[in-house]
Amino acid sequence: MKHGRWRFLLGALVPALVLHVVFVLSPYAQAFWLSLTDWTGVAGEARFVGADNYVRLGGDSLFLDAVRNNALLLIVVPLVTIAIGLFLASMLRTSSARIGQGYRIVFFFPQLLSLVVIAVLWGFVYNPNTGLLNSGLRAVGLGGLAHSWLAEPAFALVAVMAVLVWSSVGFYVVLFSAAIEGIPRELFEAALLDGAGKWATFSRVTLPLVRESVQVAFVYLGIAALDAFAVVQVMTVGPGGPDGATEVIGLSLYRTAFTYGKFGYASAMGVALFFATLTLAVLALRSGRRERLELA
Amino acid sequence: MTLLQTRRTPVEAPPSPATKRTNPLPGIAMFCWAVVTALPLLWAVISSFKTDDEILNSPWSLPASPQWDNWARAWTAASIGRYFLNSLIVVGAALVLTMLLGSLVAYALARYEFRGNRLIYYVFVAAMFFPVFLALVPLFFVVQQLGLLGTYAGLILVYTAYAVPFTVFFLHSFFRTLPSEIAEAAFLDGCSHGAVFFRVMLPLARPGLVAVGIFNFLGLWNQYLLPLVLNPDPDRYVLAQGLAALSVSQGYRSDWSGLFAGLTIAMLPVLVAYVAFQRHIRAGMTAGAVK
Numbered sequence: 001m002k003h004g005r006w007r008f009l010l011g012a013l014v015p016a017l018v019l020h021v022v023f024v025l026s027p028y029a030q031a032f033w034l035s036l037t038d039w040t041g042v043a044g045e046a047r048f049v050g051a052d053n054y055v056r057l058g059g060d061s062l063f064l065d066a067v068r069n070n071a072l073l074l075i076v077v078p079l080v081t082i083a084i085g086l087f088l089a090s091m092l093r094t095s096s097a098r099i100g101q102g103y104r105i106v107f108f109f110p111q112l113l114s115l116v117v118i119a120v121l122w123g124f125v126y127n128p129n130t131g132l133l134n135s136g137l138r139a140v141g142l143g144g145l146a147h148s149w150l151a152e153p154a155f156a157l158v159a160v161m162a163v164l165v166w167s168s169v170g171f172y173v174v175l176f177s178a179a180i181e182g183i184p185r186e187l188f189e190a191a192l193l194d195g196a197g198k199w200a201t202f203s204r205v206t207l208p209l210v211r212e213s214v215q216v217a218f219v220y221l222g223i224a225a226l227d228a229f230a231v232v233q234v235m236t237v238g239p240g241g242p243d244g245a246t247e248v249i250g251l252s253l254y255r256t257a258f259t260y261g262k263f264g265y266a267s268a269m270g271v272a273l274f275f276a277t278l279t280l281a282v283l284a285l286r287s288g289r290r291e292r293l294e295l296a
Numbered sequence: 297m298t299l300l301q302t303r304r305t306p307v308e309a310p311p312s313p314a315t316k317r318t319n320p321l322p323g324i325a326m327f328c329w330a331v332v333t334a335l336p337l338l339w340a341v342i343s344s345f346k347t348d349d350e351i352l353n354s355p356w357s358l359p360a361s362p363q364w365d366n367w368a369r370a371w372t373a374a375s376i377g378r379y380f381l382n383s384l385i386v387v388g389a390a391l392v393l394t395m396l397l398g399s400l401v402a403y404a405l406a407r408y409e410f411r412g413n414r415l416i417y418y419v420f421v422a423a424m425f426f427p428v429f430l431a432l433v434p435l436f437f438v439v440q441q442l443g444l445l446g447t448y449a450g451l452i453l454v455y456t457a458y459a460v461p462f463t464v465f466f467l468h469s470f471f472r473t474l475p476s477e478i479a480e481a482a483f484l485d486g487c488s489h490g491a492v493f494f495r496v497m498l499p500l501a502r503p504g505l506v507a508v509g510i511f512n513f514l515g516l517w518n519q520y521l522l523p524l525v526l527n528p529d530p531d532r533y534v535l536a537q538g539l540a541a542l543s544v545s546q547g548y549r550s551d552w553s554g555l556f557a558g559l560t561i562a563m564l565p566v567l568v569a570y571v572a573f574q575r576h577i578r579a580g581m582t583a584g585a586v587k
Contacts, residue, residue, distance in 0.1 A: 008489035009408060012400035013416065016460055019397070022438065023457035024423050030434035041437075088329055091322035099326075105574050106330045109337060111581060112566045114518035116536040120543045120559050124343075125336050130552070132339050135355040170333065175582050227427070230520045234540045250429050250521075258525065263433045270430040277427050 034267035041261050053268035063269065065244035066252045069157055070226055073248070074280070077164045078221035082214060084165070085172030090206055092177045104177070107170035115167065119234035122163045126150050126235075150237055153245040160246050163231050168224065172217050179210040215284055222280045226273065229254065249273050337563070344556040351552045363553060370557035378531070379538030380561070386448055386534055387516045390455035394512055395505065397456065398463030403493055403501075405464070406471035407479075417468065423461040432525055439526050446529040454522055459512050466511075470504035471497065510573075510580035517566070535562050 035053055039046035057063050088107070092100045110118060125132040126149040134146040149159045183206065191201045207214075229250035233239045240247035240255075249269060257266035343351055345362040371377040405417050435454070436445075444450025474497060482492045498505070520536045527533065533541065539562050543555060570577050 004489050005408070008493075009404050009410065011490070012404040012493075016397040016401045016420075016464075017416070019453060019457040020420060020423070020460065022442075023435065023454050024431065024461070025419070027431035027434035027438055028423075028426055031430050034433060084329070088326060091325050094319075094322050095326065103326045103330055104578070105571065106334055108570070108574070108578055108581075109333055109567060112514060112570050112577075113563050114520060114536040116518075116520050116540045117559060117563050120539055120555070121336055121340055121563075123543065124340065124556070124559075130352050130355050132336060132355060139356060166332070169329070171581065174578050178582060223427070227429075229429075230540075234543060253429055253432065254525075257433050257436075267430075267433050270427070270432065273427050274430045278425070281425060 031267045031270050034264050035271045037264040039264040041263050046264065049264070053265050054272075056265065057268055057272060062240075062244055062247055063249070063252050066240075066247040066249045069246060070228070070248050070276075072157065073161060073164070073225040073228055074222055076161050077168075077225040078218050080161070081165050081168050081172060081221055082217050084169050085176050085217070086202075086207070086210075086214070088169070088173045089176035089180055090202055092173065093180050100177075104174055107173045109170065110167040111171040113167070115230035116234055118163060118167050119231045122159075122166075122231075123150070123235045126159055150235065151242055153242050156236060156242060156245045160228065160231055160236065163235065164224065164228060167231075168221060172221075175213055175217065176210055179213040180206060183209045215287070219281055219284045222284065223277060226276055226280070249276075337567075340556055341560050341564070344553065344560040346553060346556075348550075348552050351556070366553040366557035367561065369551075369554045370561060374542055374551075374554055374558055375530075375533075375538060376535070376542075376558045376561050379533050379535045382448075382532055382538075383517060383535040386451045386455065387513065389448070389452045390459065390516055391509065391513055393452065393456045394459040394463055394516075395509055398460045398508070399467055399498065399501065399505065400493070401460065402464045402467035403471050403497060406468050407476075407497075417464070420461045420464045423458075424465060428458065428521060432521070436525050444526075446527055446532060448532065451523060451527055451532075451534075454526060455516050455519065458522070459516060463508050463512060466508045467501065467504055470501055474500050506576060507580035510577050514566075514577075514581065 034046065036048060036050060037046040038049045038052070088103075092103065095103070113121075124130075128134055128146070128148040128151070131149075133149065134143075137143060137146045147155055149155050187205055187209075188201065191205050196204065227250055228248045232246050232248050232251055233254070236246040238246075240251050249272070253266050253269040253273070256262050256269065339355075342358060343355075344366055345364075346359040346366075347363055350357065350359060401416075401420065405413055439445050439450050439454065442450070444453070478500070479492050479496055482496045487495070518536060519534070520540070523534045523537045524540075527537065530538075530541070539558055542558055
C-alpha cells in the first residue's frame with residue numbers, strides 16, 4: 001500500500017501545483033522584481049532602476065487621483081452597503097417566512113450578474129436623455145434634479161459608488177440575515193421583556209452577535225472598493241473621467257501596461273495596490289480580535 | 297386595565313396575536329429596496345423588446361409590439377451568440393478542471409500526513425489574499441511565452457489556476473469532517489487510494505462540491521479582467537468581454553435596442569437558473585464568507 005500511497009499523492013498534487021506555480025506564484029513574484037525595473041516588454045531589456053518607479057508614482061497626478069478615488073470608495077461603499085444590509089436584514093427577521101423568502105430572492109439578483117452587465121445596465125440608467133433615472137425624475141416633476149450623471153465631475157464618482165452599493169447590498173442582506181437567524185430567539189424575547197426598543201435591540205443584541213459577519217463584509221467590500229475596475233472601465237466616460245474624477249488604481253495600471261507598454265511602472269502600481277489590500281485585511285481582522293462574545 | 301397597561305408599555309410588540317400591532321416600516325423598507333433592485337433589470341428586459349424610437353422617446357412605456365428582431369440581431373449580427381458559446385466552452389472546461397484538481401488537492405492535504413503538507417496548503421491558500429492586478433503584467437507575458445495568448449486552452453488553464461486556491465480552502469475543511477471508517481473499510485476491501493477517493497470520499501463530499509461548484513461557476517462566468525488581458529481575439533471573446541466591447545464600439549452606440557437585447561441575453565439565463573435553484577445558489581455563494 002505504501003507505494004500506491006505516494007503515487008496517488010503525487011498524482012493528486014503535482015498537476016495543480018504546476019498550474020499554481022506557473023500561472024499564480026511566478027507572476028506574483030515577478031511583479032515585485034518588475035516594479036524595480038524600467039521594462040517596456042522587450043525580452044532581456046529590463047534595467048534595474050531601484051525605487052524610481054515608486055518615486056514617480058508620488059508625482060503622477062492621475063495616479064494620485066486614482067488613490068484618492070479608491071480611498072473615497074473604500075470609506076463610502078462598505079459603510080453604506082453594510083448599513084443598508086444590516087437594516088434590511090433586521091427588517092427581514094420580523095417579517096413572515098414566506099414574504100422574507102421572496103425578498104431574499106429579489107435582493108440577491110445583482111449578485112449573480114457580471115459587473116460588466118451591471119455597468120452596461122447602469123450606463124443606460126444614467127443616460128442623460130433616455131435613461132431610467134432622469135426620465136423618472138422628469139415624470140414625477142423633479143426634472144430640475146436631472147443631471148448628466150457620468151459627465152459631471154461632481155456626480156461621476158457618486159454614480160459609481162451607487163452602482164457598487166446597488167450591486168452588493170443583496171449579498172450582505174442574505175449573509176447578515178443568516179447570521180441573525182443564528183441568534184437564539186430567547187435573547188430577542190429577553191430584550192423585549194427588559195423594555196428594549198427597536199434601536200436598543202439592534203445595537204445591544206443584534207449588532208454584537210453578528211460582528212464577525214460585519215467584519216468579513218468590511219474586508220470583502222474593501223477589496224471590491226480597491227478594485228472597482230470593471231464598473232469604471234465600462235461605464236464612465238474616458239474611461240476614468242471626466243478629468244480623472246473616476247480614475248481608479250486598477251484602471252491606471254491596466255492603461256499604463258497595456259496601452260502605453262510601461263510594464264515596470266505598471267507593476268509598481270500593482271505592488272502599491274497589494275500593500276493597500278494587505279493593510280486593509282490586517283486592520284479589519286485585528287480590530288475584531290478584542291473580545292469574542294460566547295453564547296451560553 | 298392599568299395592570300395591562302403597565303405590562304404593555306415597555307413591550308413594543310406584544311406576543312399575543314389578538315393585540316398584535318403591525319409596524320408598516322419593515323414592509324415599506326423592504327418593498328422599496330426590492331423596487332430599486334428589480335426596476336433597472338425589468339426596464340432592460342422591457343426595453344429589449346422596443347424599437348429605437350420608443351427607447352429614445354418614451355423610456356418608461358411598454359413596447360407597442362414586441363420586437364423579437366432585436367434579439368435576433370444581437371444574437372447573430374452583434375455576435376452575442378458566439379460570445380455566449382465561447383463563455384460556455386471556457387467556463388465549462390475550467391469548472392470541470394477546477395473541481396477535479398481542487399478536490400484532489402484538498403483531499404490529499406486533508407486526509408494524508410506527510411512532510412510539507414502544511415507548507416503546500418499555505419502556498420495555495422495564501423494566493424487568495426493577493427489582488428489579481430498584481431499578477432496581471434507578468435501573467436500576460438507568461439501566457440504569451442507559452443503561446444497560449446488568445447486561445448481557449450490559455451484561458452481555461454489560467455481560470456483554473458486562479459479558482460483552485462479557494463476550492464482547496466473550502467473543501468479542505470470539508471474533507472476533514474468526513475468520517476474515516478468508510479474509507480478504512482474500503483481500503484480493507486482492497487480499494488486503491490484513487491478508488492477510495494473517487495468512489496467513496498467524493499460522493500460523500502457532494503454538498504460541499506455543489507456549493508463550491510456554484511460559487512466557481514458564477515465567479516468564472518462573470519470574469520472580465522483576465523479575458524480582457526489574455527484574450528485579445530474578438531472571435532474568442534467571452535460574454536462579459538463581448539458585451540463591454542459592444543457597449544463602447546461606435547457602430548453599436550446608436551443601436552440601442554440591439555444593445556438592450558444583448559444585455560438581456562447576458563443576464564436572463566443566470567437569473568432564471570437562480571430562481572430555479574435559488575436556495576442552493578445562495579448557500580453556495582455565501583458559504584465562503586460564513587466560514
